[in-house]
Amino acid sequence: MFGVGGGTCSYQEIETTDVILLWGSNAREAHPIFFHHLMKGVRNGAKLYAIDPRRTTSAMWADTWLGLEVGSDIALANTVAREIITAGLHHEDFIRHATRGFDAYAESVEPWTLQRGSEITGLPAEVIRRLAHDFAAADQAQICWTLGITEHHNATDNVLALINLALLTGHVGRYGSGLVPIRGQNNVQGGGDMGALPNRLPGFQEVEDPVSRGKFEALWGHPVPYQAGKHLSLMLEAMETGEITALYVIGENPAQSEARSDHARHLLRGLEFLVVQDILMTKTAELADVVFPAAAGWAETDGTVTSSERRVQRVRKALDPPGDARDDLAIISGLAERMGRGWGYPTAEEVWDELRSLSPNHAGMSYRRLAEEGGLQWPCYDEEHPGTLFLHGDLWDDPLPRHPAPFFSTPWAPPVDELSEDFPIRLTTGRRLDSYNTGVQSGGYSSPLRTAVALEVAPSDAHTLGVAEGETVRVVSRRGSLKAPVRFDRSLRPGLAFMSVHDPDEVDVNLLTIDAWDPKSGTAEFKATAVRIEPVG
């Protein structure tokens, strides 16, 4: 945010903060060790608000659970903002000193009265008011979120709406206060940091910035493409139009993980050439022309990953990979060699040291330091630099040494897949504690907690439909249908259904989901699908 993609806080800060908004996150199941830190905060007196359509196991620990309508997050955030401004609880000094665009923003949230917010979110106005006042009045406060915010068609606006709240109250750039997106994968942060984004070079340097690009070109002795590339959703579009005909997939399973997965598989099948590099024979690999068996990054190779608190940490080889599998670096280097552009076979550390020479954020992180100091948090500019606990402290410096942080107007739009008479049930998806994404990894161990993927519904909805627990039903969306057994879940209210995403071989929930995606992040709206439930015979 404000130019860099990383959570502003360290985990330890939540242990002493005063108010926590856990927004669209079931951290207790999806990020259990982060939740340990969060619970330390709660035990130290922090007030916890959980904002989630489901009363999850995380929300059970909240002083107050707010079960908002799926996709009404911006409505809630804007209402909270208006209430804070109306009550005069916004941080005027901070806003004047460190931000820009406040007046336009204030105007944009003006229509969001408690009453309107209450109508759109379904939440009692008094509770929204209480949240607004507690958050604004807190000495330290954090907003933590995950996919409940980002798996929407307006994901970026969702995030901006939360950032606005932090700017409004000055809850950023100070110890204990900040914005905490918890990453879903062990190196999603590191991947972005390393330039695995369509528009970035390593270290968040802009592809389209000639100065940045020049550094890389000078070292590599080769021009770097000067235009931003495509994110995944755009790639799928390009595959549909025939613009893309060949695809090289590394460690991703789009045949099962994409929304409207049958459509994605259709597109993958239509490619002229598909290369998949993976540690297991995924459904995507089954469609490939060439498969490179890869070593598992975390246990069979050396390297680094970066966590949600911007901590770069070492992964190390503990096992010999099976059969002919090689680590990713060796595969890519070998490929380069066969393409006539070989650069030899550098070690992971050599590659890392090159990165350090190009990315100022990582310059101080030698392998030696990473080992001795239990990882380092970027930015870490040189070998003496201790790394950075929290970001944007300079927003409080006088005079302000940087551009002021911008407010953005965040208009609310309901989920694309609207509820209707034919599709009256809101289906949302998510993760479970013992399983992970499409189950490629987590399916490998026997978990006593695991239950077959089911359509989870409020008991009263099941009664209305005349369906018993365990009975198989057909779930139909505007795009597809599937059969699944029904399970009762008290954390769901009437009209809301839930499915986990972990066993697409058995129940492929992404046959139902919509591929409406956020134009800025490319993330599809996995969290909001309109369905109906039909008894089967």
Place this chain on the structure above:
Amino acid sequence: MSALPTAAERAAVDGHLGLPQSAWEGGEERPEDAVLAEGGFRASQDRRQHILPTLHAVNDAIGWVSAGALNYICQRLLVPPAEAYGVAGFYALLSLEERPARVAHICDDVACRNQGGNKILSDLEGRSDVHPSPCLGQCDQAPAVFYQRAGEADCVAVVTDTDQVIKVLEGGKPEEVPATVPQAGDPALRLLKRIGRVDPTSLEDYRRAGGYRALTKAIDLGADQVLSEIKASNLRGRGGAAFPMGIKWEAVARSSVTLRYLICNADESEPGTFKDRVIMEGDPFALIESMTIAGLAIGAELGYLYIRAEYPFAQSLLENAIEQTRESGLLGDDVDGSGKSFDIEIRRGGGAYICGEETALMNSIEGHRGEPRNKPPFPTQAGLFGRPTVINNVETLINVPEIVLEGGDAFAAIGTTQSTGPKLFCLSGAVATPGVYEVEFGITLDELVDLAGGVTGSGSIGAIMLGGAAGLFVGEDYLDMPLTFEGAQDRKATLGSGVVMVFDDRTDFADLSQRIARFFRDESCGQCVPCRVGTVRQEELLARHCGGLPWEDELFEDIAQVMIDASICGLGHTASTAIRSVIDLGLLEGSRG
């Protein structure tokens, strides 16, 4: 665990806690439950202290606590089931298994076992509704039986034969005997003066007999002056540790933390002790008045009265007393027009001797297992709910009105310089007139036994148990010992809780020692290794000796020493002292030399 409560169990829980406020807590579905739930960590902290009373509510109504009932309690109080199970199972009187609707707990402890307790137990051997019990605090009228009756109030009765027990188990009504004291009518009495003479159910009678004059005077004096009088009185705690009361009170009164608590420790469970019961049954208003003066003096607005479950009659009288005093404005937001607030909540124990230990008692009130805490911090620094807390036992507290009325200096003139004031002793065993006796500190043991009519049985003293199972046995050579803290200390004895239990020379001291060893093993909380295992090893060692094997003195001494040195609390520290004294007196055949 997904077991559900029966309607009756739910009613018992709701009867105690009120109806659930949301569907999340087991109530009717309300529209807002779909979008809102309050609870979480803070709520669970606030509610936890209701767990023991709620478990009691179910145990009282149903006779036991099923998995379904436990789950519902957990849902209401936001307590994890494993924790609730651990709390429930800590208490001997809560049953986690289905059992007969009526259960008799027959005392076979040191006083009752040879006065009929053992015989009744052996007559009823094999019945699932009959259990042996540690001391029930009725030693002056042994043997005693404690009945639990599903759907009806618990009660205690003194019986003379086995048939009486069977009749009650089959639905009969046990008889409760009002408290009396042998010295009733003696004008010299201070603490016992109203017992047997003033109606314990009537605030009016209590006031007519001088009650609540002390509170009025205390309010006039103000907290600081009351504190000065208490300090001047040099009153030392009567619970066993003999700590100066004024120092405790002052530490809390001067604390920078304003939320403070008072606790009255009425968990009188030391075998041979029954004085607190007699006070509570005979003069309950006196205790309420004493607590009120204490609460105002230390700046506490809430006092907890923690009473052992085996004293249901005393509890009902205290409940009545609290209700009447509240109605009269002597408790509540404006105590007797003082502008100050003080109220009292009663908490019932669950059958656990260890909860008489002050920090275990606090854990019990807080809804945790009654495991003692390590000290420091002391209760005056961080006691109940982590707040500064004064905890005094019943006898200690009822001296307070005397001190306020007479003045601290006058009170200090009673007894000796180091042991001031009147003192209650619990006389039982082989004496002609067992009961609670009030004397001035300084009377000798001999004089006290004479006061109780002298030795009966064979007429010759075998040994006298002083201070209860946690105290020790002394021989005839101690009869000239003055009964003061310092007098006991000089002779390496203890007054403990004021137990004087006389055994004649025909007593089977091996059997008695084994009963005491069993008692400590049964009552050890199990938290620390020295006591948890030491009490077992001690019992095994005694069993070997009583089975005919030679006495293992070195091993006994090793076990005793680690319990004394390294246990967390007084239970472990004293678990071997009585047995050691039996050995030293040569009362265990072949145990010396």
Place this chain on the structure above:
Amino acid sequence: MADITLAVDGTEVSVPVGATILDACRVLGKDQPTLCYLDNLTPVNVCRVCVVEVPGNRTLVPSCSRPVEEGMEVNTDSERVRHSRKMVYEFLASSVDLSLVDEETVDWMVRYGCDPDRYGPQADPVEDRDQRVAGHHHLGDGSTAETVHQPVKVDNELYIRDYSRCILCYKCVEACGEDAQNTFAIAVAGRGFDARISTEFDTGLTDSACVFCGNCIGVCPTGALMFRSEHELRLAGMWDEDDQTVTRTICSYCGVGCNLDLHVQDNRIVKVTSPMDHSVTSGHLCIKGRFGYEYVQELGDLAVTPIDQVLRRARVPDRDSSG
């Protein structure tokens, strides 16, 4: 902020306010024996093996939790201290299976001259410990020393509970509860010698609140809680720590970045722990981090080695505890 000075065995040392006697001992390089103490858990001071003598205190005091005071004189090796430590170890060794405690503990036991046999032969295992009620017990004739020996609980694929090895140090309860996981699947139940770690009504782990994070295993000092893989390998006589490597890496699942120590034997992960001194985990993990490694050693598809045959047995939810 070294502002409290005390003497340990005659040597002066200064430590910060709030430090414990144990901290002060460690500053002097005089580590004390501990069983229930762990740096990442709240001290419960129940084992009493760390007790020291401090003049002015009637009894010995637990060094793990007693804050230092100015001018305090601590004796860690007096006759009373040695006696209590020896007895605590003897009490435990005579009632609990300590065969898997760490070497340090064994060294202390030797140093203090423990003789657990002097309480008589150990009593046989019993099946009823989970049913025992507070305030009552069956008294034997003293010819055997009562123990906590009982059958191993094997009710899932991931870890076993062998409470014959349980010294009741409360660590697992703290890790499951308020010090880390906040799951509260287990608590201390019962009372006295019959006190035990239990789920509600001794229900199986799979019916309890357990989320199989294994943080209880991570803190258990006696092997009472153990990876199923380790349990099976031990039963098969194949557990070989000398042949194992331990490699630190990062969990492959979510983005929190938990440090894992992979214990590898014969190119197979046989156990996963986490460093206690790391700020991210403090030694604690979730089910995925601790147990979710099987996908890198799919046992079915590869050449099956002897160790795989044993590890396969660990994938059966429950089994006869006799092995």
